[in-house]
Amino acid sequence: MLTVFLQFLFSGLTVGAVYALVAIGFNITYNATSIINLAQGEFVVIGGLMMWFFSESLKLPFFVSVALTIITAGIVGLLMERLTIKPLKNADLLLMIMITIAVSIVLRGILMLSFGKEPYVYPAFTEGEPVNVYGAIIQQQALWVIGITGFCIVVLFLFFKKTMMGKAMLACAVNPTAAKLVGINVSQMVMFSFVLSAIVGAIGGMAITPISLMEYDKGPMLAVKGFCAAIMGGLGSNRGAVLGGFLIGVLESMTAGYIHSGSKDAVALVILLLILFLKPSGLFVSKTMLQLRKF
Numbered sequence: 001m002l003t004v005f006l007q008f009l010f011s012g013l014t015v016g017a018v019y020a021l022v023a024i025g026f027n028i029t030y031n032a033t034s035i036i037n038l039a040q041g042e043f044v045v046i047g048g049l050m051m052w053f054f055s056e057s058l059k060l061p062f063f064v065s066v067a068l069t070i071i072t073a074g075i076v077g078l079l080m081e082r083l084t085i086k087p088l089k090n091a092d093l094l095l096m097i098m099i100t101i102a103v104s105i106v107l108r109g110i111l112m113l114s115f116g117k118e119p120y121v122y123p124a125f126t127e128g129e130p131v132n133v134y135g136a137i138i139q140q141q142a143l144w145v146i147g148i149t150g151f152c153i154v155v156l157f158l159f160f161k162k163t164m165m166g167k168a169m170l171a172c173a174v175n176p177t178a179a180k181l182v183g184i185n186v187s188q189m190v191m192f193s194f195v196l197s198a199i200v201g202a203i204g205g206m207a208i209t210p211i212s213l214m215e216y217d218k219g220p221m222l223a224v225k226g227f228c229a230a231i232m233g234g235l236g237s238n239r240g241a242v243l244g245g246f247l248i249g250v251l252e253s254m255t256a257g258y259i260h261s262g263s264k265d266a267v268a269l270v271i272l273l274l275i276l277f278l279k280p281s282g283l284f285v286s287k288t289m290l291q292l293r294k295f
Helices: 002-034 038-058 062-085 093-115 141-162 164-174 177-181 186-208 219-233 238-258 261-278 286-293
Strands: 130-131 136-138
Touching: 002 038, 002 136, 002 141, 002 164, 002 186, 002 219, 002 238, 038 062, 038 093, 038 186, 038 219, 062 093, 062 186, 093 219, 136 141, 141 164, 141 186, 164 177, 164 186, 177 186, 177 261, 219 238, 219 261, 238 261
Parallel strands: none
Antiparallel strands: 130 136
16 A cells, blocks of 8 residues: 555656646746746647657757757747747736747647657666665656756756846846846846746656657646646745645646546646635745745
């Protein structure tokens, strides 16, 4: 019984790590622009499919493939902001959110035309025997997923807390006019937030694809679950997003294991509705954090 429970737990933590990265991507753009980028899930798909393209189709070395995948995702994020968000100066936030949905649909169509509808996978980052914990089997790639997520969390924490650019991005969301008055290039910060969120999403896609097959149409569901994690943790709080992502991943895994695998996708939607009805500010965010949008 313990072995089965641990197996579901580790599986949930692995998937939850990806949800956490998607949620952090949401928060990066939200903290800099107050925009909810509903195309965030597509960047996870871009990360997985482009990594396959560079490593398996072109047979490039691993680190070269990683670098090119990150660059590609960053360029897509850059083009998205420059071509769809920047032209809409002082536009209504609802309109901008609808624009991100349109971008998501366009990206999904491009991915389908480029890669087809079949799933893609590539070898794990390292070879070796799985880790055995009280009978539960943990693949080495699962450890990579959790470790990469932890690394991204630390790097982003230091970025937003210790660097001038990170603080400038937060300032742009709190008060763009005041940010301009102190010399911050708001347009540049908005652009960089989309690039950074795209890269974070792509990193999650690269890490999870060796475990979970990557398909062109996985983006919307990843976006829903990442958004749910962000809402649960308090939109704008990366610490809360991480907790929300891991919690949703574990609950999904337990639901699939103990109830029915077909009902696991409904978990995030039910949680999202409950949070919106009962505590829209999120479960893991204080009033002070909500006001200041701290990490």
